[in-house]
Amino acid sequence: MRLSVLDLDFDTLPEQLDQPEGYDGAVVLLRLDGLPCGQAVVWYDQYDPDIPLARQLAQAANSSFWERWVAREMGVPAAEPIPHRQPSVAIAICTRERPDDLKRCLDGLLAMSIQPPIVVVDNAPRTDATRDVVAQYPSVRYVVEPRPGLDYARNTAFDQAEGEIIAFIDDDAVPDADWISCLLRNFDDPLVMAATGLTMALELESEAQVAFQKLGGFGRGFKRVTYDAVVIDPFDSWKAGAGVNFAVRRSAADIVGRFDLALGAGTTAQAGDETDFFRRLLAAGYKIVYDPQAMNWHRHRRSMEELERQIYGYECGSFAILTKALLFERNPRALARIVRWWRYQIPALLRSARKTGGGHLPFRIPVVQTRGACAGPGGYLRARQKARQA
């Protein structure tokens, strides 16, 4: 299955949707007055070119679109914050051997409405490809972090990037024109230590990409939410945002410490770096604002093997964090979380075992998750030891 990804302003819609050969439908980002406000999924076999596009999109749109659309019809201005001051900011991209993606990301960054300084942290490079790409952009700084691991790179970004706020974007993502200004507007409240944004699929060209997006992708909804330890359990901090799209105050590192070197891509714990950082911020009483208008586009993994590894990695990282909290922070809440996880996971495993065929995925999600979860504790302990030795 393949779907087109469209970015349409509701006020300047085309007459009709193109229906390119080989595509089943389209995921449409809907904008009102230029700002992202919702999405619609349109299937071409149900699409009728004779009915006005606006009507068909409205029928397929989600609730956030309706909230904003009715408000606009009633002349109620958007409730987005207007910051009193603009903090200084730097953008950091942690990358490893993805020169083509990186180039697209840098092009996107340089096309944004404001232009903060950019640092590319090349993590344990094997070739000169990244260096060569960055060399084409004189305004972009290039830094090498020889120790492998995403959090080494993130912490290097803390050292190297200048600014009160550091915004992180993945090398395989492309920012929207207002990405950084929308992230920055959330920092007026000194208790807001991080802001996160919405990440949409850049392309849905393969079964794996569609499957990932269907499962939820990086989606955290289209509504602005301020998270603190009352709104969500700090262990659920991943709900507040993902590593592909967030900004933090530099001072956060002084308060709750830096990114844990034993977590994240490139370690045996696989993932969990920003989740753990967010968790510590929430647990210390700080807030994280999820602002969906701070939007970027991410190229999801194209193959099913990569998708499987990603699902495995998320669960592994999540149990790495629980292990850390239980053993090294003596947080009894971690135990309750582990028990709860199994309470949901065992029935899910049983359900998936009973099902034949397993849908359109070549693997069973609950099984992969369980394997990841079981690998989490050991992965974390090994990564921790390795980080100690380094």
Place this chain on the structure above:
Amino acid sequence: MDSLPDTPVISVIIPSHNRQTLLAQVLDALARQADVTVRFEVVVVLDGCRDGSPAMLAGRSDPFPLRIVELPGVGPAMARNAGVTEAAGELLLFLDDDVIPTEGFVAAHAAAHQSRPGAAVLGAYPPEPVASGDRFRLDSRRWWTAHFDGLAARGHRFTYCDLLTGNLSLSRALWEEVGGLDSQFAKAREDWELGVRLMEHGVPFIYAPQALGWHQEHLTTTPGSALRRAKEEGRSDALMALKHPQLAHLLAASRQLRRPNWTSRLRKLLLPRLGLFDGAVMAAGPKMLRLLERAGLVGPRRWLDRQLRLYCYQRGSIEALGRDFARFGGEGTGGVAVQPLDLDLAQGIERAEALLAERRPATVRIRHGDREIAVLPYAPAAEPWNAHHLRSQLVQPHVIRKLAPVLAASAFGGGVAEWDKLAALGMVGVTDFTAQLHESQRQWMRLVGR
């Protein structure tokens, strides 16, 4: 304002009880704005202070006239009344001893009165941004933040509950007209009770976010003090229901005891006999909460917290009611028959606004043609509805669900009934992560909303 050159325009009245250090900080902050702002004086009412506050005040030399009243510990309501008696200004500005004013604080109050004479000006005192992962602190901070966010929200309709005396100013004439604070409400709710009388006098409330003080609640409220406060609130709410029966149905004290279930009957039976345990509950409660929090038991902690507050609150109500307890809440269901104003949005929103501004109704029924969209409810001791309230009411989630199909039918064609069926409308106003995830997954299924 006509005043002699040497009489102060504003009297800042600060009741204080054993908070020497904070009080000094409040006065320092006021001193910093003495020469750049309107002329003001400060009246400090030391109410049962045994911490050296009098000596601290005696040692100060401030750039404003400072008067001191000493009382034996009569509670903040009477302390504020006593402060007014001593004050010379035409404007009375009540400030709590744990609210540290920011630059331009006094001037902002003065400016608000100049732009709207005769109003009650509600200043802002959100919690000082000090982070704490402690549950009690988080909850307490949320209450305060939500209160001021509510006041700042577009189209906010003021009610008596918006009036707090921690940062409030009004003219002396108004104060005397409504009769100041009622000393019955010695330790809690004296502000709401004043709010009721101001609202019933038709006094406009205005919110002045520039008149900002940082509330040091992280230093002055504790789980123990919250329980003592809950008891005082129970006591005052019961008295309030007696004094203002039109509010009785809104007050938790009477509502909870009137429920026709066995727990409520049991409470009615037992609570009057449990007085001996109050001290023990208030002493042990915070320790048990702490224990549950350490064990990571968030749910049980929340439950216990609610039960403790409820216990203290109801004990307070019962102590206040005495013999009246048995028949309390028997009469008055709050059902007030007020004829609603009928608004038809089909005739245009501007026309609806003009009608609201002209009629200032207590309750409104909003239609779009034949379809009922919303009811703006009657509320006792609240502002009447006005033009500026309308649009923000129309974007409340439950109203959007009714309104969107009408607007969609006229914008995109199709019948209203067809748009009524949209699944997305049921999710309007929902921000929960999981609910939104399911919404997006439903979008991926074919035939959504058709």
